[in-house]
Amino acid sequence: MKSRYRILIVDDEPFIVNGLAELCLGAEFLELEVYKAYSSSEALGWLKRAKMDIVLSDIKMPGLNGIALQKEISRQWPHCKVIFLTGYDDFSYIQEATRQGSVDYVLKAEGNDAVLSAIEKTVELLDQEIEKDILLAKARDNMRMALPFLQQQYVLELMQKAPGPIRREELEQRFAELEMKLDPGKPCLLLLCRLDGWQRQESPSAQSLMLYAVQNIIGELLGPMTEGMAVEFGRAKMIWILQHKEESEEHPEEVRSPAAERVQRFVHGMLEQIQDVCKTLLKLKTSFAMAGEWVDWERLPDKFEGLKQLLDSGLGIGHESLLTEAGERNRPDRIGNLLGRSRSHVKRMELLRGCLDNGDREEFMQLFHEVTDPSSFPPEVEYLLKMEVYYGLVSVMMPSLVDMEALCRNVEGEGAVDYITLTHLEEHDSWTEAAEYFERLADIIFNRKEQGKQDQQHEVIAKVQRYIEDHLSGDLSLTQIGEAVGHNPSYLSRLYKQVTGEGLSESINAARLAKAKQLLKETTDKIHVIAAAVGFSSPPYFYRFFKKTTHLTPQEYRELHNM
Incomplete structure (x- = not known):
C-alpha cells in the first residue's frame, strides 16, 4: 500500500534541518510531505497543528531533549514513528530510546544514505502496520x-x-x-x-x-x-x-x-x-x-x-x-412528520431524503419513479397510498424549499411558491401531474445544490491562490494553507486538484517560479535574496529547481532577458 506520509525534521542546527529537508524532498519515491522545526518547542507546536507520521530528530537538544520529545509524540500521535540522529557518545540515550519504542536511530557520521534507508524502512513499517492491523x-x-x-x-x-x-x-x-x-x-x-x-x-x-x-x-x-x-x-x-x-x-x-x-x-x-x-x-x-x-x-x-x-x-x-464544525449554524424549523406509519414507506422516504441530501441525482430519480409508479397502488387503497406518498414527498422536499427561496421562485415561475398547491394533493389535476411537479422540483434542487457546491469550491480555491501569492516567502505547507483557509490539508489538496486539474504543490512551484523570473528581470537583487523572497531557504535547492524547470541557471536567465 502506497501512502503519502508527513515527516517532521527536528534539530537545533538550521543547516542540518535544511539539508535533511532538501534530502527528503529530493527522494521523490518516498512521497514525503516535509516539515521543519529548529527546536523542541517548535516541534511541539507542529505536533499540535498537524498529525505527523515520522519524526526525524536530534537526540541531544537544548531544553526538551529527544527522549522527552518522543514521549510527548507518543501521547499526541501514538502511530507516529521516531528516528533519532545520534553521535558515537550517545549510547546511553540510544538505550533509553530503544526502551521507549523508537523505531530506529542513525549515527550522524553514517551520512545521507543511512538516513534515507532508515526513512524508507520506517515508511515500509507504517504500511505494514496498517495492512496487518486493519484487514x-x-x-x-x-x-x-x-x-x-x-x-x-x-x-x-x-x-x-x-x-x-x-x-x-x-x-x-x-x-x-x-x-x-x-x-x-x-x-x-x-x-x-x-x-x-x-x-x-x-x-x-x-x-x-x-x-x-x-x-x-x-x-x-x-x-x-x-x-x-x-x-x-x-x-x-x-x-x-x-x-x-x-x-x-x-x-x-x-x-x-x-x-x-x-x-x-x-x-x-x-x-x-x-x-x-x-x-x-x-x-x-x-x-x-x-x-x-x-x-x-x-x-x-x-x-x-x-x-x-x-x-x-x-x-x-x-x-x-x-x-x-466551526460554530453554531442557523437551522430551519423542523417540518412536522407527514409520513405514515408504514415501515416500508418510511424507509423509502428516508432513502429519497438521503439521496437528495447527498446530491445523488441518478439514484434519487430511479427510486422516485418506483415510489410514484401508479401501477404499484392496489385499487382498493389507491387513494390512501397516493396521499401517503404525496405527503411523504412534501416532507422530503420541504427542508430544501425553506433554505432555498431563489429555488422556490424558479419552481413556480412567478415569485414565491404557492404552498397551497405544494401541500394539497387535490390541487393537481392528476397523479401524473403531481409526480411531474415533484420531479421538476427535485431537478431544480439538485441543480442548485451542485451550483452551490461549485461556488463554494471555487471560493476556497480563490482563497488558496490569494494566500499563495501573498506568502511566497513564507510557510506554504499544506498544514499552513489549510489553517489559513479553514479546511483540512488532505481534503484541501484533493479539492484543489479536482477543481483546477493541477496539484497544489505544482501551483505553488509555478507561482514561485513566476515571481522568481519577475525579480530576476526587474531587479538587481542577488540570487540568494531572490531565493529567500520566493520561499527557498537553501539557495542551492533554488538553483536546482530553477535549472530543472527552465533549463537555465538563474544568472543565465537574468542575462538572457537583460541583453
Missing part, C-alpha cells in the same frame, strides 16, 4: 460482536430527543442495562461518517460487511486515545460518539495539554488516514463531519442536527469531504 477479514470475524440492536435504537432515540435535560440516573440505568461502555458522566465528541458512492444494487450482506469494515477501521485507528461506539443511521451513514481515555501517568507541565484538546486534535488528524485506509483496503470513499467541541449528553441532539446539515450541504455533498 477486511477482521470485520467478518468481529461481526458477531457488533453493537446490539437495542444499543443502536437507544442512541438514535437520544439523538432525536427534544431539547431539555436528561437525568444522569436515567442514563446510568439504561447504559447498565444495554452494557454500553461509554460513561454517562463524561462529555462526548460527535463524529458523523458517510460512505460515498454507495451502491443500491449491492446485497444487504455486502452492505453490512462494508459498514462493519469501516467501523472497525475507525475504531482501530482512533482506539489509542478514545473510547467510542458507532451507530448506523439513514443511508450509509454512521454516528460515532467518542470519549477520551483517562491519563495513565503524570507528564511534565511544559509538554502537557488538556486531555480533551489533545484527543480532539488527534481525532481530527487521524480522519485523513482513515479515508486513505478505507479507499485502499475497501475501495470505498468516505466523508466525515466532526464536532468542534465536547458536549454533555443532553446537547448531543442539537450537535447531531448541526453535523447532519454540515455533512449534507455545500462542500459536504461531494466525495471524501472532511469537515469540522
Whole structure:
C-alpha cells in the first residue's frame, strides 16, 4: 500500500534541518510531505497543528531533549514513528530510546544514505502496520460482536430527543442495562461518517460487511486515545460518539495539554488516514463531519442536527469531504412528520431524503419513479397510498424549499411558491401531474445544490491562490494553507486538484517560479535574496529547481532577458 506520509525534521542546527529537508524532498519515491522545526518547542507546536507520521530528530537538544520529545509524540500521535540522529557518545540515550519504542536511530557520521534507508524502512513499517492491523477479514470475524440492536435504537432515540435535560440516573440505568461502555458522566465528541458512492444494487450482506469494515477501521485507528461506539443511521451513514481515555501517568507541565484538546486534535488528524485506509483496503470513499467541541449528553441532539446539515450541504455533498464544525449554524424549523406509519414507506422516504441530501441525482430519480409508479397502488387503497406518498414527498422536499427561496421562485415561475398547491394533493389535476411537479422540483434542487457546491469550491480555491501569492516567502505547507483557509490539508489538496486539474504543490512551484523570473528581470537583487523572497531557504535547492524547470541557471536567465 502506497501512502503519502508527513515527516517532521527536528534539530537545533538550521543547516542540518535544511539539508535533511532538501534530502527528503529530493527522494521523490518516498512521497514525503516535509516539515521543519529548529527546536523542541517548535516541534511541539507542529505536533499540535498537524498529525505527523515520522519524526526525524536530534537526540541531544537544548531544553526538551529527544527522549522527552518522543514521549510527548507518543501521547499526541501514538502511530507516529521516531528516528533519532545520534553521535558515537550517545549510547546511553540510544538505550533509553530503544526502551521507549523508537523505531530506529542513525549515527550522524553514517551520512545521507543511512538516513534515507532508515526513512524508507520506517515508511515500509507504517504500511505494514496498517495492512496487518486493519484487514477486511477482521470485520467478518468481529461481526458477531457488533453493537446490539437495542444499543443502536437507544442512541438514535437520544439523538432525536427534544431539547431539555436528561437525568444522569436515567442514563446510568439504561447504559447498565444495554452494557454500553461509554460513561454517562463524561462529555462526548460527535463524529458523523458517510460512505460515498454507495451502491443500491449491492446485497444487504455486502452492505453490512462494508459498514462493519469501516467501523472497525475507525475504531482501530482512533482506539489509542478514545473510547467510542458507532451507530448506523439513514443511508450509509454512521454516528460515532467518542470519549477520551483517562491519563495513565503524570507528564511534565511544559509538554502537557488538556486531555480533551489533545484527543480532539488527534481525532481530527487521524480522519485523513482513515479515508486513505478505507479507499485502499475497501475501495470505498468516505466523508466525515466532526464536532468542534465536547458536549454533555443532553446537547448531543442539537450537535447531531448541526453535523447532519454540515455533512449534507455545500462542500459536504461531494466525495471524501472532511469537515469540522466551526460554530453554531442557523437551522430551519423542523417540518412536522407527514409520513405514515408504514415501515416500508418510511424507509423509502428516508432513502429519497438521503439521496437528495447527498446530491445523488441518478439514484434519487430511479427510486422516485418506483415510489410514484401508479401501477404499484392496489385499487382498493389507491387513494390512501397516493396521499401517503404525496405527503411523504412534501416532507422530503420541504427542508430544501425553506433554505432555498431563489429555488422556490424558479419552481413556480412567478415569485414565491404557492404552498397551497405544494401541500394539497387535490390541487393537481392528476397523479401524473403531481409526480411531474415533484420531479421538476427535485431537478431544480439538485441543480442548485451542485451550483452551490461549485461556488463554494471555487471560493476556497480563490482563497488558496490569494494566500499563495501573498506568502511566497513564507510557510506554504499544506498544514499552513489549510489553517489559513479553514479546511483540512488532505481534503484541501484533493479539492484543489479536482477543481483546477493541477496539484497544489505544482501551483505553488509555478507561482514561485513566476515571481522568481519577475525579480530576476526587474531587479538587481542577488540570487540568494531572490531565493529567500520566493520561499527557498537553501539557495542551492533554488538553483536546482530553477535549472530543472527552465533549463537555465538563474544568472543565465537574468542575462538572457537583460541583453
